[in-house]
Amino acid sequence: MDGMNDTDTTPDMPDWEKRFRAPRVSLPEWAEDAPDRSLFVSNATGTYELYAWDRATGERRQVTDRPNGTTDGTLAPDGESVWWFSDTDGDEFGIWMRQPFAGGEDVPAVPGLPASYSAGLAIGRDGTTVIGRSTDEDGTTVHVVRPGAEPSVVYRHRESGGVGDLSHDGTLLAIEHTEHGDAMHSALRVLRLDGSAVAELDDTRGGTRELGLDVLGFAPVDGDTRLLVGHQRRGRWEPMIWDVATGEETDLAIDLPGDVNAEWYPDGSGLLVAHSFEARGELWRYDLATRGLERVPTPVGSVSGATARPDGSVEYLWSSAAEPPQVRSTSGGVVLDPPGMKAPRSVPVEDVWVDGPGGRIHALVQRPAGASGPLPTVFEIHGGPTWHDSDQFAAGPAAWVDHGYAVVRVNYRGSTGYGREWTDALKHRVGLIELEDIAAVREWAVGSGLADPARLVLAGGSWGGYLTLLGLGTQPEAWALGLAAVPVADYVTAYHDEMEALKAMDRTLLGGTPEEVPERFAASSPLTYVDEVRVPVYISAGVNDPRCPIRQVENYVDRLAARGAVHEVYRYDAGHGSLVVEERIKQVRLEIDFADRHLGRLAG
Secondary structure, three states, X not given: OOOOOXXXXXXXXXXXXXXXXOOOEOOOEXXXXXEEEEEEEEOOOOEOEEEEEEOOOOOEEXXXXXXXXXXXXXXXXXXXXXXXXXXXXXXXXXXXEEEEOOOOOOEEOOOOOOOEEEEEXXXXXXXXXXXXXXXXXXXXXXXXXXXXXXXXXXXXXXOOEEEEEEOOOOOEEEEEEOOOOOOOOOEEEEEEOOOOEEEEEOOOOOOOOOOOEEEEEEOOOOOOOEEEEEEOOOOOOEEEEEEOOOOOEEEOOOOOOOEEEEEEOOOOOEEEEEEEEOOEEEEEEEEOOOOOEEEEOOOOOEEEEEEEOOOOOEEEEEEOOOOOOEEEEOOOOEEEOOOOXXXXXXXXXXXXXXXXXXXXXXXXXXXXXXXXXXXXXXXXXXXOOOOOOOOOOOHHHHHHHHOOOEEEEEEOOOOOOOOHHHHHOOOOOOOHHHHHHHHHHHHHHHHOOOEEEEEEEEEEEOHHHHHHHHHHHHOOOOOOEEEEEOOOOOHHHHHHHOOHHHHHHHHHHHOOOOOOOHHHHHHHOHHHHHHHOOOOEEEXXXXXXXXXXXXXXXXXXXXXXXXXXXXXXXXXXXXXXXXXXXXXXXXXXXXXXXXXXXXXXXXX
16 A cells, blocks of 8 residues: 555564554445445554545555645545545644545635535535535535536524435435534434425424434435434434435334444445444344344444445444454455554453442443552543543553553443433533542542552543543542643633534533523633642643634643642644644653653652
């Protein structure tokens, strides 16, 4: 593959660095009408970029080459072009570019359409394109671009929304919207391409119920008006089929615990069902004619993505905490195996269930092989908050284990994968509810003998970084050290500076703007408690971050510095994290060094 190393030339490199540097690939996307043409993401050059893969010839080539990487791209249905989103150094604000699949010049895909945050993209078979845009000035706009014509706006609203899917024949457009004001629970609208409405589905009933909907895709058949939809009517995510022309809803009633997602098989005869339960993932095939459910064999672990191919086989990206990711196929073998260094294995996770104030909390624990406690322990808190940790390969936690630390990851209230009530529980007391669950798992970790109470690290990125800073201020005696990456540190300033879609999410979580509910923003802001922090703090932040902007981080750091608190700050030239492998390694190395220096003093 162009740009990939063929051999491992660094045998003395520590395993934790190899896990970051080893070439890896995403699940390949394939063009609907040219299934031999695929697109995937790889870190083969040391930066995550897009690659085109012609399965018929075996040729793979690098599509994008930018200093801070590129991961957002797709293929036109005919496979003739690659579309990719061009922002500036990770700021997520930009335009769509287009490049021929076989290689050639990058050109603006829609000349004259101004830069924005992306709110979705759908490409039709006749060359018509639908582009979703989000800006602070206009909120959400959806534009239809026909070949040779100027873009026309078919949807506009201040609240967040986005493009869902185009029907197979390109006559119908499904969008998700939150006009009712609840950014966590979308409603659906189907439009003709002139903007006229065809159908509406709103499980929130105008914002009075916390039930969301999600566009999963139109049936892959011309003239078919069936839309696959995700819903929460039984307290979890699961699919149904909505005929947007007749209004008929078909309840699939897939009897599996946990969240269920789905996509169409290419011939429309069945659904590929992705089932997530208690931090593991598996796949099933649902036959629409017989309503039968058949297991698609996958190993125990996590399925990060899956797609059904025209021949009926299923390709999927699989890993576990111990085993590095692979793109596999049910037809046998590994689909896409990059040459060069292979990522070393890590240790498996242990499942722990702890009784908490809002119910049983699921935590995943990794510890050095053969080690007995009490150990220095990192509570690695996931971001989102609508996300969850799973039995999935992760180089960051594995690095801590290699350095002698236990790692605990907590799927606190607010996490996905444990039902709608668990996900929606954090409203209004944002941050504080999650920290109650983290505290309960901390108590278990110390009481069980796993964790040394004098060497407990609270760490995380994004929302996990926010919870880290909030926890250091509201639970100052519980932690020995804090490591916060790209965090929310000053909630009020973050609200005013962040991208518009996140403003809408914060209004939903906290019940209004900082001016409308100042007491809630104050109660949930790490800046409120900064003077209570008693332990060393390490903060890293991207100077172009649109999600957790740099100004609010600086406000927090200034307060630490004003009272001489022990802290270090690392600023880097990217957005909400880095797509450059060496930069990621540098950041992990700095965090481990900071922890070793300060916890070593405690141990001594």
